[in-house]
Amino acid sequence: xxxxxxxxxxxxxxxxxxxxxxxxxxxxxxxxxxxxxxxxxxxxxxxxxxxxxxxxxxxxxxxxxxxxxxxxxxxxxxxxxxxxxxxxxxxxxxxxxxxxxxxxxxxxxxxxxxxxxxxxxxxxxxxxxxxxxxxxxxxxxxxxxxxxxxxxxxxxxxxxxxxxxxxxxxxxxxxxxxx
Amino acid sequence: xxxxxxxxxxxxxxxxxxxxxxxxxxxxxxxxxxxxxxxxxxxxxxxxxxxxxxxxxxxxxxxxxxxxxxxxxxxxxxxxxxxxxxxxxxxxxxxxxxxxxxxxxxxxxxxxxxxxxxxxxxxxxxxxxxxxxxxxxxxxxxxxxxxxxxxxxxxxxxxxxxxxxxxxxxxxxxxxxxx
Amino acid sequence: xxxxxxxxxxxxxxxxxxxxxxxxxxxxxxxxxxxxxxxxxxxxxxxxxxxxxxxxxxxxxxxxxxxxxxxxxxxxxxxxxxxxxxxxxxxxxxxxxxxxxxxxxxxxxxxxxxxxxxxxxxxxxxxxxxxxxxxxxxxxxxxxxxxxxxxxxxxxxxxxxxxxxxxxxxxxxxxxxxx
Numbered sequence: 001x002x003x004x005x006x007x008x009x010x011x012x013x014x015x016x017x018x019x020x021x022x023x024x025x026x027x028x029x030x031x032x033x034x035x036x037x038x039x040x041x042x043x044x045x046x047x048x049x050x051x052x053x054x055x056x057x058x059x060x061x062x063x064x065x066x067x068x069x070x071x072x073x074x075x076x077x078x079x080x081x082x083x084x085x086x087x088x089x090x091x092x093x094x095x096x097x098x099x100x101x102x103x104x105x106x107x108x109x110x111x112x113x114x115x116x117x118x119x120x121x122x123x124x125x126x127x128x129x130x131x132x133x134x135x136x137x138x139x140x141x142x143x144x145x146x147x148x149x150x151x152x153x154x155x156x157x158x159x160x161x162x163x164x165x166x167x168x169x170x171x172x173x174x175x176x177x178x179x
Numbered sequence: 180x181x182x183x184x185x186x187x188x189x190x191x192x193x194x195x196x197x198x199x200x201x202x203x204x205x206x207x208x209x210x211x212x213x214x215x216x217x218x219x220x221x222x223x224x225x226x227x228x229x230x231x232x233x234x235x236x237x238x239x240x241x242x243x244x245x246x247x248x249x250x251x252x253x254x255x256x257x258x259x260x261x262x263x264x265x266x267x268x269x270x271x272x273x274x275x276x277x278x279x280x281x282x283x284x285x286x287x288x289x290x291x292x293x294x295x296x297x298x299x300x301x302x303x304x305x306x307x308x309x310x311x312x313x314x315x316x317x318x319x320x321x322x323x324x325x326x327x328x329x330x331x332x333x334x335x336x337x338x339x340x341x342x343x344x345x346x347x348x349x350x351x352x353x354x355x356x357x358x
Numbered sequence: 359x360x361x362x363x364x365x366x367x368x369x370x371x372x373x374x375x376x377x378x379x380x381x382x383x384x385x386x387x388x389x390x391x392x393x394x395x396x397x398x399x400x401x402x403x404x405x406x407x408x409x410x411x412x413x414x415x416x417x418x419x420x421x422x423x424x425x426x427x428x429x430x431x432x433x434x435x436x437x438x439x440x441x442x443x444x445x446x447x448x449x450x451x452x453x454x455x456x457x458x459x460x461x462x463x464x465x466x467x468x469x470x471x472x473x474x475x476x477x478x479x480x481x482x483x484x485x486x487x488x489x490x491x492x493x494x495x496x497x498x499x500x501x502x503x504x505x506x507x508x509x510x511x512x513x514x515x516x517x518x519x520x521x522x523x524x525x526x527x528x529x530x531x532x533x534x535x536x537x
Contacts, residue, residue: 014194015372021201022379029450032463033526042530057303075301082300083518085492087463088448090267092208105211105266109492110299111517120468120490121440122433124415129489131308132299134264134288159290160262168212172221193373200380236482254480261479269446271387284390284445289478310487311478313443313467338469339441347391351400
């Protein structure tokens with residue numbers, strides 16, 4: 001929110017801040033395709049060696065080797081075979097030098113196994129999809145020689161419990177200087 | 180859509196247009212976190228003093244004091260406790276000097292209270308979430324000394340009625356010079 | 359992902375790459391409004407004359423005349439009257455000179471015709487919306503004198519079948535040089 005207040009920045013600095021932002025958008029946009037195809041090599045490449053993933057329900061892994069292995073677990077592969085889709089909202093991005101925090105919402109979708117099929121004109125019959133989970137994501141990023149990488153990802157369910165709201169509130173503090 | 184047709188713009192003007200766009204993305208991305216945490220101070224800061232919010236069903240408020248108070252109403256707080264999630268699509272942004280119009284879709288989600296729990300492999304059991312509302316948002320923004328702020332927000336339900344389509348059509352008129 | 363590795367690019371080249379990206383975001387963000395209002399003139403303008411649309415279920419059209427006509431078909435208009443909403447995720451964008459590939463997720467939503475109405479505090483009663491389809495989109499774009507246009511769009515259902523995963527995997531290959 002401070003882009004226009006800092007008039008001392010050079011063109012190079014401003015271009016770099018913009019390119020950082022766009023690179024980060026692509027990094028976040030690549031998460032659903034990697035999760036929904038079990039792309040362990042990609043996951044390995046976008047987490048730092050000491051990266052941490054901290055999902056809801058106590059699912060946790062340390063190190064990009066272990067994190068990459070998660071998307072190839074038999075259970076995860078079974079979910080993919082069943083039609084898993086991660087769906088990402090417009091993320092909020094705060095860059096501070098060589099680190100960044102991204103806050104985003106995530107839906108985890110799967111085909112509904114039993115709902116009565118419904119027809120939508122011109123769009124055929126379908127049982128439709130269920131929203132299995134909705135969560136708040138906090139992505140802590142660092143700049144590396146190989147581009148922006150994920151140092152820590154935290155996901156908490158938006159089911160009325162406090163931890164998800166803590167993640168969301170943290171996105172707003174960066175904007176408070178607006179007031 | 181006219182970025183490449185205007186070759187007379189200076190580097191400064193082009194950088195500023197880009198920074199405006201990215202600042203606006205973050206402003207729109209901050210809406211769901213503020214709505215889902217009842218962040219009245221943040222809402223106060225991002226609306227102009229004479230800002231207007233015009234939601235579906237006749238819910239309406241004038242002035243950033245009144246708009247900020249909405250997210251702290253007992254009913255809204257009860258919705259948050261129940262697991263409210265605003266989910267934002269990729270927005271369409273048209274900037275025209277010191278004003279801008281953003282058109283976006285919004286889902287309002289909440290945990291399903293009664294659906295039969297379903298298991299997704301590796302993702303546990305869940306009753307899932309309902310999409311309570313889907314709407315088209317029109318955000319009218321103005322540039323201020325403290326960054327881009329919201330002067331008027333209009334939300335209309337995408338339930339087949341005309342007002343939502345009017346909002347969506349207005350986003351396309353800015354692109355018509357492409358033809 | 360290579361923005362910072364190519365230090366030989368001029369300011370002009372860097373600005374142009376950024377402006378390309380932002381123009382493409384608006385092009386993709388305009389798809390749901392055009393589909394949900396039947397905006398055939400807009401669709402005609404954003405596809406190349408020899409453009410191709412290749413939707414799931416064998417729905418296919420060649421040429422921007424035929425593609426534009428699709429959103430005015432009686433069946434599509436009936437779906438719009440019923441409350442059709444296309445909902446777009448954050449897209450992944452790979453630009454390579456005068457061509458680009460965009461990978462995105464899409465939800466096709468419609469009001470639930472029969473579900474038991476549920477009340478969400480402060481948000482009224484609603485039968486809610488169904489997710490009728492979830493798909494992976496591949497958009498192949500080309501730069502023209504009139505801005506970026508769509509040369510081919512492929513949509514495949516995320517129902518566990520292979521073609522959607524092929525689309526998603528292709529988005530990740532562009533990132534593999536990160537490893």
